[in-house]
Amino acid sequence: MYQYHDFDKDFVKDRVSEFRAITQRRIDGVLTEEEYKPFRLQNGLYLQLHAYMLRIAIPYGTLSSRQMHKLADIAERWDKGYGHFTTRQNIQFNWMKLQDVGDVLEALAQADMHAIQTSGNCIRNVTADHFAGAAKDEVEDPRITAELLRQWSTGHPEFAFLPRKFKIAVTGCRDDRAVTAFHDIGIQIIRNQAGEIGYRILIGGGLGRTPLIGQVLSDFVPKADLLCYLESVMHIYNRYGRRDNKYKARIKILVQENGLDETKAQIEAHFHAIKQTHPPLSQALVQKITSDFAPPDFTKIGAFDLEAECALSPSFARWVAQSTDKHRDDNHVILTISLKKHGATPGDATASQMRIMADIAKRYAYDELRVSHEQNIILPHVPKPHLLTIYNLLKKAELATANTGLVSDIIACPGLDYCGLATARSIPIAQQIATHFDTLKSEYDIGPLKIKISGCINACGHHHVGHIGILGLDRAGVENYQITLGGDGTQDAAIGQRTGPGFSFDEIVGAIDKIIAHYLAKRTSRDETFLDYYKRVGMTPFKDLLYHD
Amino acid sequence: MTDIYITDTGFAPYVAASSTITLSLEEAPESYYETLRTIDEVLIPFATSADGRGFSIARALRHLGYEGRVIAVGALVSDQYRHARQSGCDGVLITKAQAAKMPESHWLQQAQRVETTYSTRIYA
Numbered sequence: 001m002y003q004y005h006d007f008d009k010d011f012v013k014d015r016v017s018e019f020r021a022i023t024q025r026r027i028d029g030v031l032t033e034e035e036y037k038p039f040r041l042q043n044g045l046y047l048q049l050h051a052y053m054l055r056i057a058i059p060y061g062t063l064s065s066r067q068m069h070k071l072a073d074i075a076e077r078w079d080k081g082y083g084h085f086t087t088r089q090n091i092q093f094n095w096m097k098l099q100d101v102g103d104v105l106e107a108l109a110q111a112d113m114h115a116i117q118t119s120g121n122c123i124r125n126v127t128a129d130h131f132a133g134a135a136k137d138e139v140e141d142p143r144i145t146a147e148l149l150r151q152w153s154t155g156h157p158e159f160a161f162l163p164r165k166f167k168i169a170v171t172g173c174r175d176d177r178a179v180t181a182f183h184d185i186g187i188q189i190i191r192n193q194a195g196e197i198g199y200r201i202l203i204g205g206g207l208g209r210t211p212l213i214g215q216v217l218s219d220f221v222p223k224a225d226l227l228c229y230l231e232s233v234m235h236i237y238n239r240y241g242r243r244d245n246k247y248k249a250r251i252k253i254l255v256q257e258n259g260l261d262e263t264k265a266q267i268e269a270h271f272h273a274i275k276q277t278h279p280p281l282s283q284a285l286v287q288k289i290t291s292d293f294a295p296p297d298f299t300k301i302g303a304f305d306l307e308a309e310c311a312l313s314p315s316f317a318r319w320v321a322q323s324t325d326k327h328r329d330d331n332h333v334i335l336t337i338s339l340k341k342h343g344a345t346p347g348d349a350t351a352s353q354m355r356i357m358a359d360i361a362k363r364y365a366y367d368e369l370r371v372s373h374e375q376n377i378i379l380p381h382v383p384k385p386h387l388l389t390i391y392n393l394l395k396k397a398e399l400a401t402a403n404t405g406l407v408s409d410i411i412a413c414p415g416l417d418y419c420g421l422a423t424a425r426s427i428p429i430a431q432q433i434a435t436h437f438d439t440l441k442s443e444y445d446i447g448p449l450k451i452k453i454s455g456c457i458n459a460c461g462h463h464h465v466g467h468i469g470i471l472g473l474d475r476a477g478v479e480n481y482q483i484t485l486g487g488d489g490t491q492d493a494a495i496g497q498r499t500g501p502g503f504s505f506d507e508i509v510g511a512i513d514k515i516i517a518h519y520l521a522k523r524t525s526r527d528e529t530f531l532d533y534y535k536r537v538g539m540t541p542f543k544d545l546l547y548h549d
Numbered sequence: 550m551t552d553i554y555i556t557d558t559g560f561a562p563y564v565a566a567s568s569t570i571t572l573s574l575e576e577a578p579e580s581y582y583e584t585l586r587t588i589d590e591v592l593i594p595f596a597t598s599a600d601g602r603g604f605s606i607a608r609a610l611r612h613l614g615y616e617g618r619v620i621a622v623g624a625l626v627s628d629q630y631r632h633a634r635q636s637g638c639d640g641v642l643i644t645k646a647q648a649a650k651m652p653e654s655h656w657l658q659q660a661q662r663v664e665t666t667y668s669t670r671i672y673a
């Protein structure tokens with residue numbers, strides 16, 4: 001993991017005192033709320049429906065047990081004893097008091113953490129594949145690039161007051177778990193024909209009210225040019241992105257309005273103009289980051305017969321089958337800890353659950369945890385011989401729900417329960433769907449299925465890329481839920497299509513049930529997933545059953 | 550004293566250079582740089598503190614090779630002093646009314662932070 005230098009520590013401390021000073025100026029009336037807002041947001045502080053919400057950065061979703069313990073302490077001391085892991089691989093605390101925020105930031109700084117650039121119109125916390133460093137088919141650990149981008153973008157003087165927020169994701173695998181096609185900039189680490197490692201850059205993807213799939217801006221940017229190239233992207237966006245309408249201010253709209261060719265020409269003209277004078281990257285820094293992310297020594301773990309152990313306990317076997325993925329080393333697995341217990345709020349964890357996960361990571365899994373954008377916790381390197389012990393510990397803490405990737409592993413935004421922009425509730429819908437299919441005991445039969453729910457058109461719940469997406473709207477004061485089908489956030493990126501008119505709060509679970517029952521009845525075999533089935537038959541049968549039967 | 554010019558050493562009365570121009574953010578300085586380069590001082594307007602276009606314009610001028618004085622003028626707050634300086638501005642120009650709200654000490658505090666940035670360490 002990346003280890004903070006003195007510089008990083010000083011920087012974070014400086015930001016804490018800056019935040020305290022700015023907040024004091026706001027309290028003293030020197031700054032208006034309008035002037036204060038960009039600074040408050042760039043330090044992660046939102047004003048929500050009931051209270052302040054503090055969003056804490058977990059760069060590329062990676063954290064140590066010490067950091068997870070710190071989050072638990074904060075949850076207990078300054079919030080209501082739990083935290084909410086988000087689709088940006090961050091954590092949010094929903095019940096903050098303004099006067100405590102300086103102290104919370106100081107506590108975070110003690111564990112080399114902060115809330116810098118987790119909101120506001122700046123380059124946001126960079127996300128990366130949550131299986132980074134552990135996945136089998138990886139060209140390179142994307143966190144090396146993501147950390148470099150974190151340093152480059154943090155406090156970047158030119159890009160702190162952009163037209164709108166700016167999100168970057170990095171993947172080092174062909175299997176895209178980082179949803180790069182739906183970011184302002186998506187970065188795919190690739191190897192060219194000459195065997196050199198570099199970057200394929202996507203631009204202009206995004207969800208929200210105008211969902212768009214990112215387009216290829218460059219097929220190959222050499223490693224040494226990455227920052228200069230991104231400076232050029234940001235420079236053009238900062239100068240020409242729209243500022244007259246906040247809904248048209250993302251870079252995707254600039255690309256849409258000007259066309260990819262013109263945008264690319266502008267960016268590349270700037271790139272060539274500044275390339276000669278752009279300083280080269282510090283190789284010492286790159287080496288330091290690279291060595292910080294060097295994988296642990298996996299060779300200490302010998303071969304282990306996990307199948308034999310699974311044969312002794314069906315519930316353990318099911319959990320292993322559902323929660324683990326292939327690791328680059330055959331004697332390890334990647335473990336997903338589900339934060340989606342049936343009926344619970346997706347992505348929430350209590351302080352004691354955080355501590356248990358932290359302790360397991362420290363004792364059995366090389367002291368490393370990840371937050372996935374699907375709102376689960378990942379232990380990226382788990383030796384197979386420790387799995388049963390881990391399972392038993394998690395089970396006691398109600399963290400061993402074997403539903404990863406299934407119908408109840410739902411992404412849901414905070415919705416009307418917390419969010420000031422919401423038009424409908426999303427968490428209760430997620431809870432009801434999960435409970436419904438749990439009661440039917442049908443989720444293993446249904447197989448892989450991603451349901452994603454947003455409580456308004458801003459789409460923080462990523463409903464456009466759900467195999468089944470649910471968007472909660474407000475129709476004359478009544479909650480109304482639209483359904484989309486066929487969305488896909490992976491390398492086969494697709495935006496879900498609307499089935500038709502929406503459903504009421506009381507009808508929506510029934511409608512989802514109909515869709516799934518139809519799929520179960522008509523699929524060719526269990527091997528045909530819901531998404532495969534939808535791609536084969538299209539929308540018509542679903543429209544028929546929802547609106548004409 | 551009319552407007553106040555702020556640099557790393559604090560407040561001073563603003564004295565315009567012998568030739569000066571206020572840019573329009575709508576026009577790319579690249580398109581008339583041949584004229585611009587002969588002018589001693591360029592003022593970059595900030596309509597609101599949330600509109601950071603001016604920082605990129607300052608950067609663009611420096612990339613073009615402009616060596617005259619570049620000043621950010623308008624609705625900046627003291628906490629943006631660092632951004633202006635690091636983007637290539639020599640200083641910030643504010644009105645007396647702004648100075649009454651944000652005294653010299655606020656700006657001087659920010660001037661000390663100019664070096665606290667990652668860009669000083671990620672490049673060789």
Ligand code: SF4
Nearest residue numbers: 413419422455456460
């Ligand atoms: S999608 Fe809407 S309701 Fe949900 S968190 Fe985002 S802004 Fe709030």
